[in-house]
Amino acid sequence: MKAVLCKSFGGPENLVIEEVEDLTPEEGQVIISVKAAGLNFPDTLIIQGKYQFQPDLPFSPGGEVAGVVKSVGTGVEGLKPGDRVMSGTSWGGLAEEVRARASNTFIIPEQMSYEQAAASLMTYATSIHALKDRGQLKAGETVMVLGAGGGIGVASIQLAKLMGAKVIACASTDEKLDFCRSIGADHTINYKKEDLKSRAKEITDGQGVDVIVDPVGGDYAEAAFRSIARFGRYLVVGFASGQIPRLPFNLPLLKSASIVGVFWGSLFRNDVNQNRENVAQLLEWFESGELESVIYHSYPLDQYEAAMKALLNQEVKGKIVLIA
Ligand SMILES: NC(=O)c1ccc[n+]([C@@H]2O[C@H](COP(=O)([O-])OP(=O)(O)OC[C@H]3O[C@@H](n4cnc5c(N)ncnc54)[C@H](OP(=O)(O)O)[C@@H]3O)[C@@H](O)[C@H]2O)c1
Known part of the structure; x- marks a missing residue:
C-alpha cells in the first residue's frame, strides 16, 4: 500500500510517499482502508518531533480518518469488515491503510460522506x-x-x-x-x-x-x-x-x-466510555443535521505538502481533508 512517510523530523517538504507492507491487526485493533483523512495541527507537530508522543521513525502522520474496515483483531466487538467508520488514529492516517484502536473507531451514518466524516472526529x-x-x-x-x-x-x-x-x-x-x-x-x-x-x-x-x-x-x-x-x-x-x-x-x-x-x-485512552458517549452525541447531531463539519479545502493525498502548508500559514477556516 501507498503511505506518506516521515523518515526524519522536519517540515512537510521532508515527507515522502512510498510503497510499504499491508497491515494486519493486533488484539483490540482494526485495519481501515482509508478513503479520506482529516488534517489537524498535531500532524504538523508530530513530523517535527514536537508532539506529546512520538512514534518510531519511519511513520505516517495522520490522526483521524474515515474509511472501510478491512480486518479486525481478536477481542474486537461491534465492528466487522465492510463497516463504514471514522477513527482517531493518533498517527498513520495519511496512507491507504491504517491501524486503529477499535475503541476509538465509530460507525458513521449512511448519509455521511467519507470526506465529511474525516473532518468530524478529532476537533469535535x-x-x-x-x-x-x-x-x-x-x-x-x-x-x-x-x-x-x-x-x-x-x-x-x-x-x-x-x-x-x-x-x-x-x-x-x-x-x-x-x-x-x-x-x-x-x-x-x-x-x-x-x-x-x-x-x-x-x-x-x-x-x-x-x-x-x-x-x-x-x-x-x-x-x-x-x-x-x-x-x-x-x-x-x-x-x-x-x-x-x-x-x-x-x-x-x-x-x-x-x-x-x-x-x-488521554480521554480516549483512559476513559473509553466517556469518549464513546461524547462521540455518540456528536453523531446524533451530525445525523439530525444540527451539526455539520466545515471543510475549507480537500486535496488528493499526494498533495499532502500543500495541505500541511495551508494549516501552517494560518489561512484555513475549518478543516482540511486529504482524499486517499
Ligand atoms: N488538547 C487536545 O486534546 C487537542 C486536540 C486537537 C488539537 N489540539 C491542539 O489545538 C491547537 C489547534 O489545533 P487546530 O487543528 O484547531 O489548528 P488550526 O486549525 O491550524 O487552528 C489554529 C489557529 O491558531 C491560530 N494561530 C496563531 N498562531 C499560529 C501559528 N503560528 N500557526 C498556526 N496557527 C496559529 C490561528 O488563528 P488566528 O490566525 O486567528 O490567530 C489558527 O486558526 C493545536 O495546538 C493542536 O495541537 C489539542
Missing part, C-alpha cells in the same frame, strides 16, 4: 470534551473562543451554540471573523486590532466570560484570562502560536476561576 470530540466534561458549560453562559477560525475554534463555536451558550469568536483577521459569524458566533473580536479584555468586558456588560477555549496560547492568553468572569473556566487546549503562556497566579485567585487542561488523547 476534543471540543465537546473541553466544553462539557472539563468546562462544565451551562446553557446561557458565555464562551470565548480563541483561534476561532481554525479546526478546534470552529468546532467549539458550533458545539457551544448547540449547548445553548453565547459565543464570542476571536481571531486574527476580519475575514475569519465574518466566517465565524456565518457559523453562529454572536460576537467577534479581532485580537490583532482590538483590545481583547476591554472588548470582552463591553460585550458581557462588565460580567466577563464564563468559559474560554484556548487552542492558541502565546500573547493573547493573559489578556483573555483577565476578561474571565467569577467562577470562570479557562480551557487549555493547545499552543498553535508555538508559545506556552505564563500566567500570574493572583489572576485565578481574584476571580475564583479555574485553569483546566483538556487532552482528548
Whole structure:
C-alpha cells in the first residue's frame, strides 16, 4: 500500500510517499482502508518531533480518518469488515491503510460522506470534551473562543451554540471573523486590532466570560484570562502560536476561576466510555443535521505538502481533508 512517510523530523517538504507492507491487526485493533483523512495541527507537530508522543521513525502522520474496515483483531466487538467508520488514529492516517484502536473507531451514518466524516472526529470530540466534561458549560453562559477560525475554534463555536451558550469568536483577521459569524458566533473580536479584555468586558456588560477555549496560547492568553468572569473556566487546549503562556497566579485567585487542561488523547485512552458517549452525541447531531463539519479545502493525498502548508500559514477556516 501507498503511505506518506516521515523518515526524519522536519517540515512537510521532508515527507515522502512510498510503497510499504499491508497491515494486519493486533488484539483490540482494526485495519481501515482509508478513503479520506482529516488534517489537524498535531500532524504538523508530530513530523517535527514536537508532539506529546512520538512514534518510531519511519511513520505516517495522520490522526483521524474515515474509511472501510478491512480486518479486525481478536477481542474486537461491534465492528466487522465492510463497516463504514471514522477513527482517531493518533498517527498513520495519511496512507491507504491504517491501524486503529477499535475503541476509538465509530460507525458513521449512511448519509455521511467519507470526506465529511474525516473532518468530524478529532476537533469535535476534543471540543465537546473541553466544553462539557472539563468546562462544565451551562446553557446561557458565555464562551470565548480563541483561534476561532481554525479546526478546534470552529468546532467549539458550533458545539457551544448547540449547548445553548453565547459565543464570542476571536481571531486574527476580519475575514475569519465574518466566517465565524456565518457559523453562529454572536460576537467577534479581532485580537490583532482590538483590545481583547476591554472588548470582552463591553460585550458581557462588565460580567466577563464564563468559559474560554484556548487552542492558541502565546500573547493573547493573559489578556483573555483577565476578561474571565467569577467562577470562570479557562480551557487549555493547545499552543498553535508555538508559545506556552505564563500566567500570574493572583489572576485565578481574584476571580475564583479555574485553569483546566483538556487532552482528548488521554480521554480516549483512559476513559473509553466517556469518549464513546461524547462521540455518540456528536453523531446524533451530525445525523439530525444540527451539526455539520466545515471543510475549507480537500486535496488528493499526494498533495499532502500543500495541505500541511495551508494549516501552517494560518489561512484555513475549518478543516482540511486529504482524499486517499
Ligand atoms: N488538547 C487536545 O486534546 C487537542 C486536540 C486537537 C488539537 N489540539 C491542539 O489545538 C491547537 C489547534 O489545533 P487546530 O487543528 O484547531 O489548528 P488550526 O486549525 O491550524 O487552528 C489554529 C489557529 O491558531 C491560530 N494561530 C496563531 N498562531 C499560529 C501559528 N503560528 N500557526 C498556526 N496557527 C496559529 C490561528 O488563528 P488566528 O490566525 O486567528 O490567530 C489558527 O486558526 C493545536 O495546538 C493542536 O495541537 C489539542
